[in-house]
Amino acid sequence: MALTTIPNNLVLKHWAKDTWRAGFEDAYFNKFMGESAKSIIQVKTELQKGKGDKITIPLLMPLKGAGVTGDNLLEGKEEDMIYLDFGVTINQLRHAVRMAGRFEEHKTQINMRRDAKNALMQWLGRTVDDMIFHALSSNPSADRIVYGGGATSEAGITPTDKFDCALIGKAKRMATQDRNLMVKPVRINGRDTYVMVIDQWQARDLISDPEWREAQLHANVDGRDNPIFTGALGMYDGVVIHQHNGVIRTNTGDSAKVGHALFLGAQAAVFAVGEEATWNEETFDYKNQWGVEFGRIFGIAKAQFEYTPGTMTDFGVINVLTSSEND
Secondary structure (H helix, E strand, C coil): CCCCCCCHHHHHHHHHHHHHHHHHHHCHHHHHEECCCCCCEEEECHHHHCCCCEEEEEEECCCCCCCCCCCCCCCCCCCCCCEEEEEEECEEEEEEEECCCHHHHHCCCCCHHHHHHHHHHHHHHHHHHHHHHHHHHCCCCHHHEEECCCCCCCCCCCCCCCCCHHHHHHHHHHHHCCCCCCCCCEEECCEEEEEEEECHHHHHHHHCCHHHHHHHHCCCCCCCCCHHHCCCCEEECCEEEEECCCCCEECCCCCCCEEEEEEECCCCEEEEECCCCEEEEEEECCCCEEEEEEEEEEEEEECEEEEECCEEEECCEEEEEEECCCC
16 A cells, blocks of 8 residues: 655755744744835845845935926936945854653653744744844944933933933934934834834833823824734834833943833844755664754844945934833
8 A cells, every 4th residue: 555655854844934933923023024124124035045145235315306396407417326235144043952862751741843843933032032132232323322311321321310201202303303314114004103112120110101191091093903013012102112021131321220222113123034944853872862953044133324434323223221220
């Protein structure tokens, strides 16, 4: 009798693909991802189609000319299109799990492949989130930083320089003050919308602000079915506020812990994907032990462009630094 079986390499590809998909769904930043440049985290897959360790992201700068009116001569007054770009370098990231041995497995009825997938899926989601938080928070450009209270530097932040509604408005004004260099918003039902992610201690200070409580009483937001609103604390001045414990928190203030909140617009970071995910199973010690390796080639980078020669400017993120004191 002939039996039809699925080739083992296809089985392993299925487990790799499913673990990658499930891990992404488990990541906090998944709700902000998309292939469009209008997404907060833009996913680029071009490197899956060819070789290379870097993907270049172009940015077409806005035209600055006034044009001509009436029958005034346009010829000779054309404007050059200016492109800026930055690169995302990719690398291979792998992890593995390994069972103790047949006797240990005999103690309980388990599905090793399923449990390995769950463990690696959770690791992937957490790792992707950590990589994005670190990319967005590291080395912010000087013209994209807002400090809490009366502080003018990270080292000068004191416990009283708390997160409040005034900082949300200040960050938004910084993001939009220059039409040519502005942090691009995400459009939801025709409205310009931004996202801000704060830590739980900043959230504690925000919800104690009477202006925040008043704003939430009268909030009337269209587009609540958009993933950007999933799990949000609320909205203020067109900015959706999220709280997440992955926000960077450091002991870098003036006798104060510092929370590195993130004000995010479109294309704040780019997630570049290389080859397909891998799932490889092995046995060890005369097949007494079983293990699985999972990995993929990808890269994550904050979008930065050289608007001024020699100076890189963050494109879609403003760092908002405030006190983040323990209870």
